[in-house]
Amino acid sequence: MHAAQQRVAQALARCREVYPTLPAPKVWFDLKGASAGQAHLGRGGLRFNPVLLSDNRDAYFDEVIPHEMAHWLVFHLANGTRLKPHGREWQAVMRDLFGLVPKVTHRFDTQRSQPRPYRYECGCQTHCFTARRHALVVKGRRYRCRHCDQTLVYSAFENP
Numbered sequence: 001m002h003a004a005q006q007r008v009a010q011a012l013a014r015c016r017e018v019y020p021t022l023p024a025p026k027v028w029f030d031l032k033g034a035s036a037g038q039a040h041l042g043r044g045g046l047r048f049n050p051v052l053l054s055d056n057r058d059a060y061f062d063e064v065i066p067h068e069m070a071h072w073l074v075f076h077l078a079n080g081t082r083l084k085p086h087g088r089e090w091q092a093v094m095r096d097l098f099g100l101v102p103k104v105t106h107r108f109d110t111q112r113s114q115p116r117p118y119r120y121e122c123g124c125q126t127h128c129f130t131a132r133r134h135a136l137v138v139k140g141r142r143y144r145c146r147h148c149d150q151t152l153v154y155s156a157f158e159n160p
């Protein structure tokens, strides 16, 4: 995490070239599941997913950390005005300040950060559920297959 903190500090320094009074964000490594990072103006900081970070170090250093820092900067530049999260301003920061292509989505392998060991069957395939989704089924929620429209039925627990 130390190296990631340093990368955040570096990205912050870059932002301060255009906004010298930009406050330093707090940094948490507490995100779970498929989410790579989040910028929270209300909580005053940036959140990152520690499992995805350790599995995708280069992508974090090259893209995810600048991506969230760009949100942080735009939040403050906008000074309370609600802008589109990945709108013109954010794209300009990504491009002009960080020299990056302003892409929005990442394609990380989330098998470790978001395991799906619960197997469900329909009429056409096997579906893999997370523990959270499986718990919803146990509480009575029903899911249908988008292809065959049958209700999914729990069949097995299978860790990869």
Ligand SMILES: [Zn+2]
Binding pocket: 067, 071, 085, 086
């Ligand atoms: Zn974003």
Ligand SMILES: [Zn+2]
Binding pocket: 122, 123, 124, 125, 145, 146, 147, 148, 149, 150
């Ligand atoms: Zn189906």
